[in-house]
Amino acid sequence: MRAEPNTDKQRPVVRFFRSLPIRRRELASGLLALLLGGFVPLIGSALPSAAQQPMPAAQPLQVNILYLSRQYDEPAPLSLTEKVVTDKGVQGARIGIEDTNRTGRFLSQNYRLSEAILGLDEDFKAKAKAALASGANLIIADLEKPDLLALADMPEAKSAVILDIRTSDDSLRQEDCRSNVFHILPSWAMRADALGQYLVWKKWNRWLLITGKNPPDLGYAAAVKRAAARFGAKIVDERSYAYAAGSRRTDTGHQQVQQQMPLLTQSAPPYDVAFVSDESETFGDYLPYRTWDPRPVVGTQGLFAVAWHRAFEEYGGTQLQHRFEREVGRIMTERDYAGWMAVRSIGEAVTHINSVKPADVRAYLLSDKFGVDGYKGESMNFRTWDLQLRQPVLIVDPTELVSISPQEGFLHPKYLTDTLGFDQPESKCRLK
Amino acid sequence: MPIEIAGSPRAMHATRKFLSFVLAFLCLGPLLATASMGQAEAAMIFVTNEKDDTVSVVDSQSLKLVNTIQVGHRPRGIIITPDKKDIIVCLGDDAQLAVIDAQSMKVKRLLDSGPDPELLNISPDGKTLYIANEDDSLVTVMDYKTGQVTQEIPIGVEPEGMGVSPDGSIVVATSESTSMAHFIDTKTYKVIANILVDSRPRYADFTHDGAYVWVTSEVGGTVSVIDAKTHKIVKVIDFEIPGVRPELIGPVGINFTTDGKRAFICLGKANRLAVVDTSTYKVIDYVLVGQRPWHAALSPDGTKLYSANGLTNDITVVDVASLRAEKSVPVGRLPWGLVVRP
Numbered sequence: 001m002r003a004e005p006n007t008d009k010q011r012p013v014v015r016f017f018r019s020l021p022i023r024r025r026e027l028a029s030g031l032l033a034l035l036l037g038g039f040v041p042l043i044g045s046a047l048p049s050a051a052q053q054p055m056p057a058a059q060p061l062q063v064n065i066l067y068l069s070r071q072y073d074e075p076a077p078l079s080l081t082e083k084v085v086t087d088k089g090v091q092g093a094r095i096g097i098e099d100t101n102r103t104g105r106f107l108s109q110n111y112r113l114s115e116a117i118l119g120l121d122e123d124f125k126a127k128a129k130a131a132l133a134s135g136a137n138l139i140i141a142d143l144e145k146p147d148l149l150a151l152a153d154m155p156e157a158k159s160a161v162i163l164d165i166r167t168s169d170d171s172l173r174q175e176d177c178r179s180n181v182f183h184i185l186p187s188w189a190m191r192a193d194a195l196g197q198y199l200v201w202k203k204w205n206r207w208l209l210i211t212g213k214n215p216p217d218l219g220y221a222a223a224v225k226r227a228a229a230r231f232g233a234k235i236v237d238e239r240s241y242a243y244a245a246g247s248r249r250t251d252t253g254h255q256q257v258q259q260q261m262p263l264l265t266q267s268a269p270p271y272d273v274a275f276v277s278d279e280s281e282t283f284g285d286y287l288p289y290r291t292w293d294p295r296p297v298v299g300t301q302g303l304f305a306v307a308w309h310r311a312f313e314e315y316g317g318t319q320l321q322h323r324f325e326r327e328v329g330r331i332m333t334e335r336d337y338a339g340w341m342a343v344r345s346i347g348e349a350v351t352h353i354n355s356v357k358p359a360d361v362r363a364y365l366l367s368d369k370f371g372v373d374g375y376k377g378e379s380m381n382f383r384t385w386d387l388q389l390r391q392p393v394l395i396v397d398p399t400e401l402v403s404i405s406p407q408e409g410f411l412h413p414k415y416l417t418d419t420l421g422f423d424q425p426e427s428k429c430r431l432k
Numbered sequence: 433m434p435i436e437i438a439g440s441p442r443a444m445h446a447t448r449k450f451l452s453f454v455l456a457f458l459c460l461g462p463l464l465a466t467a468s469m470g471q472a473e474a475a476m477i478f479v480t481n482e483k484d485d486t487v488s489v490v491d492s493q494s495l496k497l498v499n500t501i502q503v504g505h506r507p508r509g510i511i512i513t514p515d516k517k518d519i520i521v522c523l524g525d526d527a528q529l530a531v532i533d534a535q536s537m538k539v540k541r542l543l544d545s546g547p548d549p550e551l552l553n554i555s556p557d558g559k560t561l562y563i564a565n566e567d568d569s570l571v572t573v574m575d576y577k578t579g580q581v582t583q584e585i586p587i588g589v590e591p592e593g594m595g596v597s598p599d600g601s602i603v604v605a606t607s608e609s610t611s612m613a614h615f616i617d618t619k620t621y622k623v624i625a626n627i628l629v630d631s632r633p634r635y636a637d638f639t640h641d642g643a644y645v646w647v648t649s650e651v652g653g654t655v656s657v658i659d660a661k662t663h664k665i666v667k668v669i670d671f672e673i674p675g676v677r678p679e680l681i682g683p684v685g686i687n688f689t690t691d692g693k694r695a696f697i698c699l700g701k702a703n704r705l706a707v708v709d710t711s712t713y714k715v716i717d718y719v720l721v722g723q724r725p726w727h728a729a730l731s732p733d734g735t736k737l738y739s740a741n742g743l744t745n746d747i748t749v750v751d752v753a754s755l756r757a758e759k760s761v762p763v764g765r766l767p768w769g770l771v772v773r774p
Contacts, residue, residue: 102569102589103610106626316608316632319548319590322567351611351628373609373631373651377701378679416677 069142092336096343165338177429190421194393194405196227216279261290308337481764509551595636606633685727690734
């Protein structure tokens, strides 16, 4: 979708229809109804509670979730072995809807996803306002920071529940946090801490930090420095990679890369790992095997920290991987997992409260009762101070699961997972 | 309050093992030896090793590994037929069941089970198998004699638990992702009730009198007790262990004692078995075993319980009367479930 400039706002939806396998027809007709009729006024809050003894109600509780995204420019993976995927996130949300409807059909609840994937040339604010005005208030936001904040700050969105499935930016969990925005993916700080704990456990305490020049690269680098300070590691030197993003396809590319990477890393003080901060994915994949000294590469490439990865199959994870691959025909990316998790979080809440009022959903998401099974072997919930999902974080390389953080011995009085990222006392988030 | 870091259970386990060994040697040893002399033949403990593709066989008297049987890929659920002649193992990655002759310990038959069988159970008359196809949201019903699949019953996502009522009329299947216990009438194969329980229900079992169904929720950390007639949840049992974080308490396997007065609940990453009074639903004790016990089995005389400890690659022998962990015996990698052949 991203590659094709799109002026017809209906087109992504049309494309979605065309690509539908038979099994999704039902969802499709639901979507069609939504498109024709706008958002149906949400009914069902008056239905009796169905928590323990599900009795098929006369009219199922309709749970409408809006998936809001834009066709942002994303760098293609440096590696040609990786597929260019343009529907990350939304596919996970669709599987989440299918999974949740399996429970819903026993409880007389029907979950529907309406997808609004806007072109970059479209007026985001106007479209988002229109969606909110027509009743969307459970929203999965596959949006970059400026759009996410624009959405969250609209007066119409004040009472909405917005689940951010795209960003890891710490500022959105700190000074730029919003009381209507929940964050599914681990923040940069959580990722850097997850890796940092593993490195400290390995006693690889001397890090050579190599940073790209884009703001996200600097943001992740700040998280790495914070992790080093927290866990007693040392950043022996900091280098900056200043070349522009290269083309994915070159006829004679490897010679230059082979020269550049040793130059970038030569004459460094003694270090254990090269810690790369390349959120923009412009050079990190080139570092392994090319550093001046023979050292492992960790950070945003090499050994990295993620919420989900194909190599992960513990705690029933295999089943989710298989379900996704069967339906979608490709592997489940981290953003797909976040999309799935966002739907499951709403589903878990609505299953128990049998209400679709955003205030009820929000209250349940933040209550002691809430816990969602994300195939990590433990119940997951949200931090009340910055609305970040608590979660174990996978430590992986491109093909293998290496470990899962938090690591042994990193303790916390409440949740072990709160050793990752900003804990309550250090939070700069003030929810209003 | 001692905070338990992940390294310490093993150390505690080792210390406890050592102490119990010393104790057993000093006082219990002679008693046990006398007691066991009365038995004609040792019972055999069959353990599925998920990672090794094998079943380990441990002699219940000598507690020595006597056999390792190659069975096929990803063996998990394991049962013994009511006549105690066959042991049936789910082979998740082969879409098959392996039937092991309980005496010769040889695989004598392979049955096509449908995709990804995880756990199974058998009707009290030994004629019908109920298989949870984890990847396919189905309960497969199979005629054991012919190996023919007679029914496929769609339930929630990721079926696992499979409790059969003592009279065989009802099967309770759990679906892990849907968080439900589905009551299936075995005459009509219709789902007659769907009961929402806490997250990730993994195991269901009827009390001996058939009056209640206990369902463990691994991620929810609870056990729901459901009235088998009214389908109402009458009690949700919680677990609280000093020094163990709540998120590590993951109830999975259930074993009722022979007299039905107590239930042992395997608590997964809490590395313990909870002992619950079945009349008051109070937790009497927690027994520290190896790491991540998921399933357990009672000895034929009901005096010992054996837990399969996934992360320490061993089984722990627990004395049912004294609630003491007596000994751990190494088996294969990632032991998952076990049964005992008299």
